[in-house]
Amino acid sequence: MSTIAPEKYKENASKGIADPVLQKALGGLQDRLGPATEKLYNSQPEGHDMRPRAHQFRRKAIDNLDVLLSTLADKVRGHGGIVHFAKTAEEAVEICKKIALENDVKTVVKGKSMVTEEVGLNLALEKEGIEVYETDLGEYILQLSGEGPTHIVAPAIHKTRREIAELFTEKLGTPYTEDPPTLTRYARKALREKFLKADMGISGCNLACAETGHIVTVSNEGNIRMSTTLPKIHVAFMGMERIVANLEEQQSILRLMSMGAAAQEIGGYVSYVGGPAQADHSDGPQEFHLIIIDNGRSKILADPEFREMLCCIRCGACLNVCPVYGKIGGQAYGSPYCGPVGAVVTPLLFGINTSADLCAGETLCGACKQACPLEINLPRMLLALRSKLSDGDPDWQVQPKSKGENLLFSGWQRLNNNRKIYDTLLDLMRMLQHLLPAKQGMITRLPWPFSGWTANRNMKKLAPKTFMQQWKETKEKKDS
Amino acid sequence: MNKPEKVTLFIQCLVDTVFPETGAAMVTVLERLGLKLDCPSNQTCCGQPAFNAGHQREARAAAVKFLDIFEDAEVIVCPSGSCVNMVRNHYLELFADDPKMLVRAQAVSMKIYEFTEFLVDVLGVESVGARFPHKVTYHASCHLNRFLGVDRQPRTLLAHIDDMTLIEMKDADTCCGFGGTFAVKYSEISGAVLEEKVQNIVDSGAEVVTGCDMGCLMNIQGMLSRKNIPIEVKHIAQLLAEK
Ligand code: SF4
Numbered sequence: 074m075s076t077i078a079p080e081k082y083k084e085n086a087s088k089g090i091a092d093p094v095l096q097k098a099l100g101g102l103q104d105r106l107g108p109a110t111e112k113l114y115n116s117q118p119e120g121h122d123m124r125p126r127a128h129q130f131r132r133k134a135i136d137n138l139d140v141l142l143s144t145l146a147d148k149v150r151g152h153g154g155i156v157h158f159a160k161t162a163e164e165a166v167e168i169c170k171k172i173a174l175e176n177d178v179k180t181v182v183k184g185k186s187m188v189t190e191e192v193g194l195n196l197a198l199e200k201e202g203i204e205v206y207e208t209d210l211g212e213y214i215l216q217l218s219g220e221g222p223t224h225i226v227a228p229a230i231h232k233t234r235r236e237i238a239e240l241f242t243e244k245l246g247t248p249y250t251e252d253p254p255t256l257t258r259y260a261r262k263a264l265r266e267k268f269l270k271a272d273m274g275i276s277g278c279n280l281a282c283a284e285t286g287h288i289v290t291v292s293n294e295g296n297i298r299m300s301t302t303l304p305k306i307h308v309a310f311m312g313m314e315r316i317v318a319n320l321e322e323q324q325s326i327l328r329l330m331s332m333g334a335a336a337q338e339i340g341g342y343v344s345y346v347g348g349p350a351q352a353d354h355s356d357g358p359q360e361f362h363l364i365i366i367d368n369g370r371s372k373i374l375a376d377p378e379f380r381e382m383l384c385c386i387r388c389g390a391c392l393n394v395c396p397v398y399g400k401i402g403g404q405a406y407g408s409p410y411c412g413p414v415g416a417v418v419t420p421l422l423f424g425i426n427t428s429a430d431l432c433a434g435e436t437l438c439g440a441c442k443q444a445c446p447l448e449i450n451l452p453r454m455l456l457a458l459r460s461k462l463s464d465g466d467p468d469w470q471v472q473p474k475s476k477g478e479n480l481l482f483s484g485w486q487r488l489n490n491n492r493k494i495y496d497t498l499l500d501l502m503r504m505l506q507h508l509l510p511a512k513q514g515m516i517t518r519l520p521w522p523f524s525g526w527t528a529n530r531n532m533k534k535l536a537p538k539t540f541m542q543q544w545k546e547t548k549e550k551k552d553s
Numbered sequence: 554m555n556k557p558e559k560v561t562l563f564i565q566c567l568v569d570t571v572f573p574e575t576g577a578a579m580v581t582v583l584e585r586l587g588l589k590l591d592c593p594s595n596q597t598c599c600g601q602p603a604f605n606a607g608h609q610r611e612a613r614a615a616a617v618k619f620l621d622i623f624e625d626a627e628v629i630v631c632p633s634g635s636c637v638n639m640v641r642n643h644y645l646e647l648f649a650d651d652p653k654m655l656v657r658a659q660a661v662s663m664k665i666y667e668f669t670e671f672l673v674d675v676l677g678v679e680s681v682g683a684r685f686p687h688k689v690t691y692h693a694s695c696h697l698n699r700f701l702g703v704d705r706q707p708r709t710l711l712a713h714i715d716d717m718t719l720i721e722m723k724d725a726d727t728c729c730g731f732g733g734t735f736a737v738k739y740s741e742i743s744g745a746v747l748e749e750k751v752q753n754i755v756d757s758g759a760e761v762v763t764g765c766d767m768g769c770l771m772n773i774q775g776m777l778s779r780k781n782i783p784i785e786v787k788h789i790a791q792l793l794a795e796k
Contacts, residue, residue: 237727238560295611396728436732438695459607486611492595540573
C-alpha cells in the first residue's frame with residue numbers, strides 16, 4: 074500500500090541509491106526494456122507515423138471528453154451495466170463501499186489498478202472488515218510485504234528471490250524454496266482459493282472505447298480476467314481520461330501501450346468488458362459497475378499547459394529509460410505514480426508545493442518523451458511546473474517555493490544584463506577562487522550555494538582570461 | 554544556404570569563463586575554412602540556467618538582451634547544443650504571448666546553429682583535415698541529440714579525423730546527470746547518474762572523452778578528476794583543431 078509522500082523525495086532517493094539490489098534490478102530492467110521497446114516502435118507496419126497519430130487520437134478524445142464519456146455511459150447502461158461518476162477520491166471509495174456493503178461482500182479480488190491506489194481503496198474496504206487481495210503477482214508480493222511499488226508495471230522488481238521465498242514461508246506457510254516456478258505455484262494456489270470465494274472483483278481500466286461502450290483490461294497473468302469474471306459483482310475503476318472514440322483507435326493505442334509497458338506487440342490477455350453477463354453468456358458477473366473518477370482531472374483538463382498529460386496511458390515506458398528513475402527507483406517518488414510520469418502527474422493530482430522536489434529533481438534529458446508511445450512532452454510540463462513554483466500560481470494554489478532562489482536569480486539577471494558588472498564580478502571571483510581548496514587546477518570544495526557540486530566532483534577554475542578578453546586582444550593585435 | 558560572408562560567434566558562458574580554449578579551437582577550425590568571424594563582446598548567458606530552474610522572467614530578460622545583440626547577424630554559431638536549443642526552441646515559448654518579440658525570436662531561431670551542425674549541414678564539410686592519434690569516445694549530449702536531432706553531424710566529423718580511433722561507449726546517449734542547477738540541488742542523484750556515465754567511459758578504454766557541450770563535459774571532467782582517472786576531456790572543436 075503506498076502512502077502519498079512526495080516531500081520525502083530526496084531522502085527516499087538516497088535510500089534507493091544506497092540499495093545495491095535495487096540498483097541491479099533497475100539497471101537490468103532498463104537495459105532490457107528500453108532498447109527492446111524502441112526496436113518494436115521502429116518495426117511497426119504503420120511506420121514512424123504510428124505514434125504521432127496515436128497522440129492525436131488521445132488528444133482528440135481528451136478534447137471531446139464530455140461527449141465520449143456520455144456515449145460510453147449510455148452504451149454501458151444499454152448493456153445492463155451501472156455507471157457512476159465520482160468527483161473525488163472519497164466519492165469513488167464511498168460508491169464502491171456502498172456496493173460492497175449492500176451485497177454483503179466479504180472478499181474482494183483485485184486486478185492491478187493504479188487508480189484504486191490513487192484513491193486509497195484497499196484500506197477503506199479493509200476498514201469495513203472486507204478482505205482485499207491483489208492478484209497480480211507483483212502486487213500480491215507487495216501486499217504481503219506491505220511495501221509501495223518500485224515500478225508502474227513491474228511493481229516488485231526490487232524483491233530478490235530470497236526475499237520472496239522468506240516472505241512466502243512467513244505469510245503463506247509454504248516450504249522454503251527459491252525456485253521461481255515453485256514460488257509462482259504457491260502464489261497461484263493461495264490466490265486460487267481467494268478467487269473462488271471472492272464475491273466482488275475489482276479492476277482498473279486500461280482504455281475504454283466510446284463507440285462500443287466497453288472497457289479493456291490488459292494483463293500477462295490472466296488474473297484480471299479471472300477477477301472480473303468469477304465473482305458475482307465486477308466493479309471497474311476508470312480515470313475519466315482513459316477513453317478513445319472508436320475501436321480502431323483503441324486497438325492502435327493498446328498495441329503501443331503493450332510495446333511501452335513490456336516490449337510486447339500486445340499483452341497476453343486483452344479483455345473487453347461492456348456489462349454483466351448476458352443471458353447467452355456461460356460466465357461473467359451478474360452485476361457490472363463502472364466508476365468514472367475525476368479526482369483532479371477536470372482541473373488538468375482546464376489548463377492548456379497540462380491538458381496533454383491526460384493523454385497518458387500509464388504504460389511506464391518513460392520509467393524504462395529515465396536516468397534519474399534508474400538510480401532512485403519508484404518508491405522515492407512517494408506516490409503510486411513514479412518515474413517521469415509521476416513527476417508530472419503527482420504534483421498535478423496531489424499538490425504542486427508538496428511535490429516540489431518531484432518537479433525540480435530531473436535532468437530534462439528528454440529520454441522520457443522519446444520513449445513514450447504517445448510522445449507526451451513531459452519535459453515541457455516539468456518546466457511549466459517549475460515556473461509555477463518560482464512565481465506562485467493562485468489557480469493551482471502554488472506558493473513561491475523559495476524566496477532565496479528567486480533573489481539569486483534576479484541578482485543573476487542583473488549581472489547577466491551588463492557585461493561590465495559581469496566582468497567585474499568575474500575578476501573578483503577569480504581572485505577569491507584561490508582561497509578555495511584545489512588540486513591541479515580543479516576546485517575540490519565550493520561554498521554555498523554551489524557546494525552540492527563538489528560533494529562528488531571537482532570543478533575547473535575560472536580561466537585567467539575570458540574568451541571575450543582573448544578575442545578582443547587578438548583583434549587589437551590584428552588591427553594594429 | 555551558401556557559404557556565409559561572416560559568422561557571428563555565440564560563446565556559451567561556460568566556454569567564455571571556464572573553457573576559453575574551446576572557443577579558441579572553434580575559431581581555429583572556422584578560420585581554416587576561410588570564414589570571417591565576428592564576436593560581440595558584450596554577450597553573456599542565453600538564460601538557460603534560469604529557464605530550466607523555472608525562472609522565466611529572468612530567462613526572458615536574458616533572451617531580450619540576446620536578440621538585441623545577435624539579431625543583425627547573418628548566421629550565428631555556438632559550441633553548445635543546449636544553448637542552441639534554448640535560443641532555437643525555448644525562446645519561441647518564452648515569447649509565445651508577445652507577437653512582436655516572437656517575430657524577432659523566430660528570425661534568430663532560423664539562423665543559429667550548433668558548431669558541428671553548421672560545419673556538416675550548412676557548409677557541407679565532413680573532414681576538416683584534423684589528425685588526432687588517440688583513442689576517443691563520444692558522449693551524445695541530450696539536448697543536442699534529442700531536441701536538436703544532431704548526432705550524425707559530430708559523428709561524421711569524428712569519423713574523418715585522421716589516425717583517431719573512435720570507441721563507442723555503452724549508452725553513449727544516456728544523460729550524464731548534469732541538468733544545470735539540478736546537479737547542485739540534487740547532487741546525490743546527479744552524482745549517481747554521473748557515476749554510471751563515468752564507468753561507461755572508463756570501460757570503453759578511451760584516452761579522451763569528447764562531446765559538443767561543455768556543460769556535460771565539465772560535469773564528466775569533475776568526476777574523472779575527483780576519482781583521479783587520467784582520461785582527458787576535450788570539446789569536439791579541440792579535436793577538430795588538432796593537426
Ligand atoms: S508518459 Fe508516456 S511513457 Fe510515461 S506512462 Fe504515460 S504514456 Fe507511458
